[in-house]
Amino acid sequence: MADEFERICRLMEQLPPCGEEVRVGVGDDAAILQLPIDNDVVVSTDTMVEGVHFRQDTLSWADVGYKCVAASVSDIAAMGATPTSVLLSLALPASLSMDEMLNIYQGVADACHEYCVSVIGGDLVQSSQSMLTSTVLGKIDKKQALLRSGAKPGDVLFVTGHLGASAAGLKLLLTSYGMRDALDAAYVISRHRRPTARVLAGQTFLRYGVNSCNDISDGLASELNEIAKASQVRLRVEIEKIPLHHATRNVARQLGESALDYALSGGEDYELVATAPPVVYARLLPLLEAVRLPITAIGRVESGDGVVGEWPDGKLDVILATGYHHF
Amino acid sequence: MADEFERICRLMEQLPPCGEEVRVGVGDDAAILQLPIDNDVVVSTDTMVEGVHFRQDTLSWADVGYKCVAASVSDIAAMGATPTSVLLSLALPASLSMDEMLNIYQGVADACHEYCVSVIGGDLVQSSQSMLTSTVLGKIDKKQALLRSGAKPGDVLFVTGHLGASAAGLKLLLTSYGMRDALDAAYVISRHRRPTARVLAGQTFLRYGVNSCNDISDGLASELNEIAKASQVRLRVEIEKIPLHHATRNVARQLGESALDYALSGGEDYELVATAPPVVYARLLPLLEAVRLPITAIGRVESGDGVVGEWPDGKLDVILATGYHHF
Known part of the structure; x- marks a missing residue:
């Protein structure tokens, strides 16, 4: 990569212009951001490695670029914050063509447009x-934030959207199984390739007094345990209420697997899981319905510790970070 | 790495506690920083790849950790800003032992202590x-910054410290040549393994009215061309004035190479190159002498473009980004 600077210039041309908060963007030793004086800085980073987080037969280069940014934006969303800027470190083989690199940047550009962020370095x-690291900076009103540690006994436990679709999409991509329903396949594969970070939902949660929140990057089981541990509470989940899209159910059935397992242990859904007093949840329900992002109550917060799954027949499971385990 | 969380906890124990500006550190979806209201956010990122930026026979794991943080801090220093926080992404083989990972974090901890920064994510x-990406955030007074684009005709061109030592150290590490003088070897190798980011110098430059600045990560030739291009000026360098440590000269001589080449094209010195009006330079000289960080005038800024090297006999070279080339 002798022509590194030229390459960077061509890559940068793919990207939308910087927002007004960017005082100094790409092209100096560091970038400078001017945030509103009543805001704090929020920052998170995510790395994607070829062969671990993606393969060339599961994600296109554009998907890789998109997903790397979306994953970091999702962390900012889970704090209730507003993402503003991205730094992108690319470690790539010399054999990668300029077109392939431009494809990565096209995906990055798609994510930048979708989440109103700009690449500043x-x-x-x-x-x-191949390895990509995306660091996203965001802003949030001083002394505000949705933390994992705020869950309180009596809270409703709820999630955005549907869970398990990304894992179903990945499983489908890794098998040669011919799907009977192309629409189902297209849905779960698109959730794997282009997950949506729930920025508006997170911001709304913060504004309306949600007590705790986490984004679902490692599977619901893991995230629930993080909230329970950080908040020193018990989460009781009504297993049957975990929202699974019919496409995810269909794909799981055809592959002889469990859609519930996808939701609990699959990861990469990038939906939000949160807890809020019942009155707050009741206010959120129609609000998010109106923007077509349903939220679903899946349980409640109690005194105690750990995560307990409750089946319709009254049987109880303990849900560990890796998934559910019978007593 | 099944026990990823446990590992992270053990690694984090190596690190110094967070500064007062950290509202939320490691352990939630994202970190939150509360900067002074009259400050802007400065941010930069650097990636180091095994086999490209280091080998196990050139840097210890602790050196790798230290150097990755120092390289990003150096970018913040070159803006005249104050580093506050680091995010560290580690992509490592499963075969790496816990002790080796702890060594990386020991090096990171050394850098955190030296530059008064804390790991927040x-x-x-x-x-x-193996691949490490360090993202450093810093703070700077609003509307302030040392940019590459501020050089003005009439400015003195100067650098901190000595150049070329890191390249000499690397060359020595890559050869089996037995050095006659162990002290010389130790000096250049330590400059390669534990370079110093010039934070105090950058802050002083900004306070005293330096017009432009760059950190020397890719070799002086490349950095000078960046300043010339960004500022739309010509830089005239008196080649003989480029400060080369006697240890660097000795090592180069024994290896049959040119210490000047190391300075111009070697890179990784992480000194600063800057331009300032003569009256500002005159004020800086004793100040930095007092903190044992000599600065050396190596030329001047003129109208025009490009970088010109001037030899004592009056002969001129054009210095391209890759090093010096005869007309």
Whole structure:
């Protein structure tokens, strides 16, 4: 990559212009952001590695670029904050063509447009294994934030959207199984390739007094345990209420697997799981319905610790971070 | 890396506690920083790849951790800003032992202590090739910053410290040449393994009215061309004035190479190159002498473009980004 600077210039042309908060963007030693004086800085980083987080037969280069940014934006969303800027470090083989690199940036540009963020810096280095690190900065009103540690006994436990679709999409991509319903396949694969970070939902949760929140990157089971541990409470989940899209159910059935397992242990859904007093939940329900992002109550917060799954027949499971385990 | 969370906890124990500006550190979806209301946010990122930026026979794991943080801090220093926080993404082979990972964090901790920064987030993923990405955030008074684009005709061109030592150290590490003088070897190798980001110098430059600044990560030739291009000026360098440590000269001589080449094209010195009006330079000289960080005038800024090297005999070279080339 002798022509690193030229490459960076061509790549940058793919991207939308910077927002007004960017005082200094790409092209100096560091970037400078001017946030509103009553705001704090929120920041998170995510790395995607070829062969671990993606393969060339599961994600296109554009999907890789999109998903890397979306994953970091999702962390900002889970705090109730507003993402503003991205730094992107690309470690790529010398054999990667300029077109493939431009495809990565096209995906990054798609994510930048979708989440109203701009690329303000990064790094481009050579490696044998492809690896992307996206760092997203955001802003939030001073002394505000949705934390994992705020869940309180009596809270409703709820999630945005549907869970398990990303894992179903990945499983489908990794098998040669011919899907009977192309629409179902297209839905779950698109959830795997282009997940949506729930920025508006997170901001709304913060404004309306949600007590705790986490984004679902590692599977619901893991995220629930994080909230329970950080908040020192017990979460009781009504297993049958976990929202599974019919496409996810259909794909799981055809693959002989469990859609519920996808939701609990699959990960990469990037929906939000949160807890709020019942009155807050009741206010949120129609609001998010109106923007076509349904939220679903899946349980409640109690005194105690750990995560307990409750089946319709009254049987109880303890749900560990890795998924559900029978007593 | 099944016990990723446990590992992260053990690694975090190596690190110094967070500064007062950290509202939310490691352990939630994102970190939150509360900067002074009259400050802007400065941010930069650097990636180091095994086999490209380091090898196990050139840097210890602790050096890798230290250097990755120092490289990003250096970018913040070159803006005249104050580093506050680091996010660290580690992509490491499953075969790496816990002790080796702890060594990386020991080096990171050394850098955190040296530059008064704290680790506020990151990522830990599996890969076949080791790769570290450090993102450093800093703060700077609103509307202030040392940019590459501020050089003005009439400015003095100067650098901090000595150049070329890091490249000399690397060359020595890559050869089996037995050095006659162990002190010389130790000096250049330590400059390669534990370079110093010039935070105090950058802050002083900003306070005293320096017009432009760059950190020397890719070699002086490249950095000078960046300033010339960004500022739309010509830089005239008196080649003989480029400060080379006697240890660097000795090592170069024994290896049959040119210490000047190391300075111009070697990179990774992480000194600063800057331009300032003569009266500002005159004020800086004793100030930085007092803190044992000598600065050396190496030329001047003129109208025009490009970078010109001037030899004592009056011969002129054009210095391209890759090093010096005869007309």
